[in-house]
Amino acid sequence: MMFPKKYQSITVASLLILMALVMISYNIKLFSHTGFLRKLVLEATMPLVSLKNKSLKVLQENWNHYIFLIGLEEENKHLRKENALLSNQRVQYQENYLEAVRLQRMLELKEQMDVTAVAAEVIDRDQSAIIKTLLIKKGTSQGLRVGLPVLADRGIAGRITECSWHVSRVMLITDGNSNVDALIQGNRAHGILQGSGSEGCHLKYITKTEEVKVGDTVISSGIGGIFPKGIVLGIVKSVDKMDGGLFQKIGVSPSVNFDKLEEVLVLVFNSGEGK
Amino acid sequence: MIYYFLLLPLVLLLVVFQKSVLDLFFFGRIGVEISLILVIYAGFRMDTIRGAFLSFMVGFFMDCMMGSVSGLYTLLYVCIFFVSALVSLKVYAEGVILIMMFTFLCALSQGLFIVLFYKIIYDVNMFRNIIWVFLPQALVLSILSPVFFKMFDVFKGSLNDGNPRPAKRS
Numbered sequence: 001m002m003f004p005k006k007y008q009s010i011t012v013a014s015l016l017i018l019m020a021l022v023m024i025s026y027n028i029k030l031f032s033h034t035g036f037l038r039k040l041v042l043e044a045t046m047p048l049v050s051l052k053n054k055s056l057k058v059l060q061e062n063w064n065h066y067i068f069l070i071g072l073e074e075e076n077k078h079l080r081k082e083n084a085l086l087s088n089q090r091v092q093y094q095e096n097y098l099e100a101v102r103l104q105r106m107l108e109l110k111e112q113m114d115v116t117a118v119a120a121e122v123i124d125r126d127q128s129a130i131i132k133t134l135l136i137k138k139g140t141s142q143g144l145r146v147g148l149p150v151l152a153d154r155g156i157a158g159r160i161t162e163c164s165w166h167v168s169r170v171m172l173i174t175d176g177n178s179n180v181d182a183l184i185q186g187n188r189a190h191g192i193l194q195g196s197g198s199e200g201c202h203l204k205y206i207t208k209t210e211e212v213k214v215g216d217t218v219i220s221s222g223i224g225g226i227f228p229k230g231i232v233l234g235i236v237k238s239v240d241k242m243d244g245g246l247f248q249k250i251g252v253s254p255s256v257n258f259d260k261l262e263e264v265l266v267l268v269f270n271s272g273e274g275k
Numbered sequence: 276m277i278y279y280f281l282l283l284p285l286v287l288l289l290v291v292f293q294k295s296v297l298d299l300f301f302f303g304r305i306g307v308e309i310s311l312i313l314v315i316y317a318g319f320r321m322d323t324i325r326g327a328f329l330s331f332m333v334g335f336f337m338d339c340m341m342g343s344v345s346g347l348y349t350l351l352y353v354c355i356f357f358v359s360a361l362v363s364l365k366v367y368a369e370g371v372i373l374i375m376m377f378t379f380l381c382a383l384s385q386g387l388f389i390v391l392f393y394k395i396i397y398d399v400n401m402f403r404n405i406i407w408v409f410l411p412q413a414l415v416l417s418i419l420s421p422v423f424f425k426m427f428d429v430f431k432g433s434l435n436d437g438n439p440r441p442a443k444r445s
Contacts, residue, residue: 008323008324009323009357009360012323012324012327013327013353013357016327016330016331016353017350017353017354019331019346019349020331020334020346020349020350020353021346021350022346023338023345023346023349023350024344024345024346024347024350025346026345026346027344027345027346028344028396035345037335037339038338038339038345041287041335041336041339041340042339044287045287045291045339045340048288048291048295049291049295052291052295053295124295126294126340126341126342128306128341128408129401129404129407129408129409130389130390130393130399130401130404131341131342131343133341133342161342162342169342171342176393176397176399176401177393177397177399194399195399196399196400196401197399197401197404198404198407198408199403
């Protein structure tokens with residue numbers, strides 16, 4: 001061993017802590033860069049995550065359609081099976097219809113904007129208290145890159161923060177790190193929409209002189225160069241002017257229901273193109 | 276060397292399992308961080324090099340899977356590992372109560388550190404989460420920790436010589 005055994009623990013501790021600190025500072029400085037190792041881990045876990053989601057879906061379907069049939073009377077068995085089959089078909093038709101509606105809405109959104117849009121399936125979501133992210137099944141091979149805006153059928157979902165070859169991570173607008181330049185549609189008051197984790201979002205830097213009401217729509221301002229102007233971000237859910245500071249405390253409820261998000265649309269701008 | 280080759284896929288599997296499957300039981304509200312219990316276990320019952328490497332890798336995989344800033348969980352887990360190792364040198368670290376209390380303290384401190392980190396770096400006020408998220412999370416983890424310590428003992432025993440007794444620290 002290079003070091004006396006007495007100092008081994010201290011040496012290892014110092015080295016590892018130093019490495020972790022270097023990683024943090026490097027990552028904070030170059031947030032837009034996805035390291036090769038992170039890409040590898042994302043790629044390696046993608047099949048596992050997809051498999052888990054598919055198994056859960058099958059399990060849920062089985063639970064909904066078949067488990068309740070177990071133990072029923074023998075003479076009703078045939079009829080109930082047929083009923084389950086029909087219900088299953090109906091659910092599938094319904095599912096296809098809802099999917100078509102969602103895709104139609106996204107298509108309309110895509111047509112409104114003169115950019116290339118890539119539709120992507122949501123394969124996993126991280127909904128812990130602070131970190132709010134999604135994994136989508138498209139990556140650099142499909143032309144995605146870090147920083148691109150991600151839309152859902154109801155408005156802005158977030159932006160890509162990590163991009164592997166076939167999978168990307170989307171930071172939602174409710175994530176603690178997310179800041180989006182925003183406008184209140186009615187009075188054009190300008191502020192920054194910051195994610196607050198489980199509490200949704202809050203709109204910062206709106207002075208107390210501005211008249212903001214619960215129910216006002218918050219839209220993207222287009223400033224900042226990531227999100228196009230005029231896309232819905234959310235609805236004002238609370239306004240507090242009682243605080244001692246210069247600004248109002250405005251709570252915003254995101255327009256997108258992230259728990260039920262299944263497909264998203266990534267807007268791919270050509271480098272240097274204005275948004 | 277086999278340990279290090281085996282470790283990577285196993286740790287990755289553990290992190291994926293805890294992030295995806297265990298989240299379902301608590302509807303994503305409370306994260307059951309078995310990885311934290313594993314790091315404390317490593318601090319109590321493994322030698323420095325192996326335990327530190329394990330903690331570093333678990334932390335790194337957590338960073339990748341959670342989408343947090345690279346190094347945040349890595350730093351936290353390495354620190355928790357060394358604190359656990361220090362504690363195990365000073366006290367008898369086999370008692371169930373001690374394991375539960377220590378896990379509770381570590382989970383809570385970790386939550387506090389994350390909230391402070393986000394406050395300092397990104398100016399996000401998440402202090403309410405300490406009571407509504409991190410406190411229940413720490414309670415659940417502390418209750419589960421003795422069970423997982425037993426499981427890790429059995430697993431470690433089967434990897435070594437079939438002896439489930441914890442290794443003595445040199």
